Amino acid sequence: MQRHFYNTDDLDFVEFVALCSNSVNQQDYTFSSDIQKNVVIYDGEKIRSVIGTPQATKLKTELHHCLKDGPGLFAVRQAFPDLKAVDRATEVFLDIITQEKKSAEHHGDHFAKPGENERIWNALQKLCERDAEAFAAYYDNPVLCFVSEAWLGPFFQMTAQVNIVKPGGKAQQPHRDYHLGFQENEVVSEFPVTAQILSQFLTLQGAVAHTEMKIESGPTMFLPFSQQYPLGYMAWRDTKFIKYFEKNSVQISMKKGDAVFLSPALFHAGGTNTEKTDRIANLLQISSAFGKAMESVDRVKMTKLIYPVLFEKKKRNQLGENEVRTIGASVTDSYSFPTNLDTDSPTEGSVPETAQSLMERALNKKWPVEKFCLKLDEAVKRRIP
Ligand SMILES: [Fe+2]
Known part of the structure; x- marks a missing residue:
């Protein structure tokens, strides 16, 4: 019978090296604009031109292949083309950091020494609370929705954390990310390896550059193809694997508004910032x-x-065709479950109405803000047992 449970004694360094010695086959990435150091690079403009056309599924397939069976990451140049929106978000982030520093709350980081970086947890909600218009301008991004759906399918849940690495901030240890990247080896070994492999399909990691990121500023180091190693969640603390990462990882420079997306199973680590300026990234999970x-x-x-922002645009006939969908995807709870099926029975088909559908319906019918908030509260209450 095939084995399903493994521990650190089963780590196979030779298998890992063989996987990581692969090279990207350019022919697999017909929509890409470049391949650098085994990183597939796309032009945001190209992706935007394909969204909504018959080619879209082909591109989604290519992106999914890249993360699963290819190098495990891709970069999108000008993924966020509105640099004013990026700068505005940065300003809000810096304000939040200033305010949080004044408060007594301690914010720990899991992979960096204190003082070398600044971190904003739940930067998604905090940006929305501080400046809903800035939030809407930033997350009205069809590329972000498209790449998220390429890996996760619809109804995904956006979260974001800001990381600012100070000059002199040292490189992180290589690691894998959430889910199992946060668990000790003993816990990981309790999961059948099928669940370990499956877990990477539950999260897409992204990083949006909010500053120029030359190599000297320490953009994230990646080990292409390492996401394919089945026992990788138990391997990243092993000295042999760390040394291999140090010798073979790659970095690419980024400009403000560029983004990189990766499988959470890819071995990666933030680099050392040898520049004199901060390196600022919005990390999307x-x-x-x-x-x-x-x-x-x-x-x-x-x-x-967010509703009042969209409602004002609707009233002025300035609401873009896909704006509710793109912004809503980063805001609403857009999945019907879990719910209380006694009180929240399906309206159409087999699924109860989601907050996203409710918001779309409300905007189409031009419900005033108070009515929408009331209906949303009612919908939330129906889901509680
Ligand atoms: Fe990470």
């Missing part, structure tokens, strides 16, 4: 509808904050 996100987010509160 996007969860499958079928998974538990890392951070709790008050999506009802955010939905109530």
Whole structure:
């Protein structure tokens, strides 16, 4: 019978090296604009031109292949083309950090020494609370939705954390990310390896550059193809694997508004910042509808904050065709379950109405803010047992 449970004694360094010695086959990535150091690079403009056309599924397939069977990451140049929106978000982030520093709350980081970086947890909700218009301008991004759906399918849950690495901030240890990247080896070994492999399909990691990121500033180091090693969640603390990462990982420079997306199973680590300026990234952690996100987010509160912004645009006939969908995807709880099926019975088909559908319906019918908030509260109440 095939084995399903493994421990650190089963780590196979030779198998790992063989996987990581692969090279990207350019022919597999017909929509890409470049391949650098085994990183597939796309132009955001190209992706935007394909979204909504018959080629879209082909591109989604290519992106999914890249993360699963290819190098495990891709970069998108100008993924966030509106640099004013990026700068505006950065300003809000810096304000939040200043305010949080004044408060007594201690914010620990899991992979960096104190003082070398600044971290904003749940930057998604905090940006929305501080400046809902800035939030809407930033997350009205069809590329972000498209790449998220390419890996996770619809109804994903956005979360975001800001990381600012100070000049002199040292490189992180290589690691894998959430889910199992946060667990000790003993816990990981309790999961059948099929679940370990499956877990990477529940999260998409992204990083948006909010500053120029030359190699000297220490953009994230990646080990292409390492996401394919089945026992990788127990391997990243092993000295042999760390040394291999140090010799073979790659970095690419990024400009403000560029983004990189990766499988959470890819071995990676933030680099050392040898520049004189801060390196600022908005780290997106996007969860499958079928998974538990890392951070709790008050999506009802955010939905109530975003609705007036969208409603004003609707009234002025300035609401873009896909704007409710793109912004809503990062805001609302857009999955029907879990719910209370006694009180929240399906309206159409087999699924109860989601907050996203409710918001779309409300905007189409031009419900005033008060009515929408009331209906949303009622819908939330129906889901509680
Ligand atoms: Fe990470």
